[in-house]
Amino acid sequence: MVHSVISSQKTAAQCYEADNVVCDGTAHSGKKEITAQRDGSEAETGKQVRERTARLRQINARLTAEIAERRRAEQALQQSQQLLRELGRHTGEIIEEERKRIARELHDQLGQNLMALRIDVLMMQRAAGDDHPGVAETVRSALNNIDSMIKNVRSIINNLRPAVLDLGLSATFEWEVKEFERRSGIACTLTTDRSEFQVDDARALALLRILQESLTNVARHANADRVDIRLHGDRRYLYLQVADNGVGDFPSCRRKANAFGLIGIQERVSALGGNLSIATEKGKGLTLTASLPLPVE
Numbered sequence: 001m002v003h004s005v006i007s008s009q010k011t012a013a014q015c016y017e018a019d020n021v022v023c024d025g026t027a028h029s030g031k032k033e034i035t036a037q038r039d040g041s042e043a044e045t046g047k048q049v050r051e052r053t054a055r056l057r058q059i060n061a062r063l064t065a066e067i068a069e070r071r072r073a074e075q076a077l078q079q080s081q082q083l084l085r086e087l088g089r090h091t092g093e094i095i096e097e098e099r100k101r102i103a104r105e106l107h108d109q110l111g112q113n114l115m116a117l118r119i120d121v122l123m124m125q126r127a128a129g130d131d132h133p134g135v136a137e138t139v140r141s142a143l144n145n146i147d148s149m150i151k152n153v154r155s156i157i158n159n160l161r162p163a164v165l166d167l168g169l170s171a172t173f174e175w176e177v178k179e180f181e182r183r184s185g186i187a188c189t190l191t192t193d194r195s196e197f198q199v200d201d202a203r204a205l206a207l208l209r210i211l212q213e214s215l216t217n218v219a220r221h222a223n224a225d226r227v228d229i230r231l232h233g234d235r236r237y238l239y240l241q242v243a244d245n246g247v248g249d250f251p252s253c254r255r256k257a258n259a260f261g262l263i264g265i266q267e268r269v270s271a272l273g274g275n276l277s278i279a280t281e282k283g284k285g286l287t288l289t290a291s292l293p294l295p296v297e
């Protein structure tokens with residue numbers, strides 16, 4: 001038992017020597033080897049870390065370049081959207097100007113000529129008197145044709161040159177709403193909180209076009225039998241609300257390809273610094289509200 005203890009102590013001492021390599025040359029060279037091994041693996045680890053760091057740097061540089069590229073693309077997109085908006089506004093202004101010009105020419109040339117022709121034919125009718133019943137009949141029919149042509153030209157002129165520029169906002173709205181009611185058979189109410197609105201041409205024209213597009217949408221999409229239109233204002237804003245009792249729509253329906261009515265309204269309102277809101281629920285109609293700020297006095 002004792003022996004075995006001694007023997008086991010001896011072994012422990014040997015083990016200590018072997019492990020810690022203290023006394024002879026062999027042990028010393030073992031230590032060097034281990035140190036070299038340790039240095040080798042440290043160098044290896046260092047290399048790996050350096051390689052990995054370099055790779056991470058590369059990835060980082062690539063990501064930074066990608067982010068910068070995306071930012072540039074985003075800015076370019078925003079710029080081109082802004083340009084498109086300005087182009088749309090500019091095109092709209094040109095169209096309005098062109099319509100006014102055509103209306104003026106129709107009025108000054110065709111309109112005046114038709115009036116002159118009517119007077120001439122009237123004189124012929126008088127000259128023919130009762131002596132030439134055949135001629136009188138033909139002249140009467142020519143007069144009727146001329147009258148209906150005059151009426152048509154007037155209506156074309158009215159459609160081209162917005163009446164709002166001549167008649168004012170309230171009268172134009174009344175006329176538009178009545179016309180819409182007659183054409184569509186949809187019952188309309190128009191409420192205004194004053195007899196006349198003092199607004200500049202740009203705002204008057206924008207409100208008229210918004211009303212026209214909203215009513216066209218009601219006739220085309222809403223399947224409504226009633227529309228309530230409200231035009232009111234305070235010292236800072238003018239408000240136009242068009243509310244129908246039709247099918248309503250979902251937001252996704254409004255962004256259709258080739259559907260530019262609501263976008264056009266939005267652009268007109270934004271161009272004048274205003275706001276557009278659309279409230280709708282399936283089966284409960286659609287209410288469009290546009291508010292336009294008035295110029296500061």
Ligand SMILES: Nc1ncnc2c1ncn2[C@@H]1O[C@H](COP(=O)(O)OP(=O)(O)O)[C@@H](O)[C@H]1O
Nearest residue numbers: 217218221222248249253254259260261262286
């Ligand atoms: N009053 C409305 N009631 C129901 N849906 C409507 C109404 N107004 C607009 N919409 C929906 O919004 C869409 C986009 O309208 P709009 O931009 O004017 O284009 P468009 O009339 O040419 O289709 C319509 O196609 C329709 O689905």
Ligand SMILES: [Mg+2]
Nearest residue numbers: 216217261262
């Ligand atoms: Mg439309």
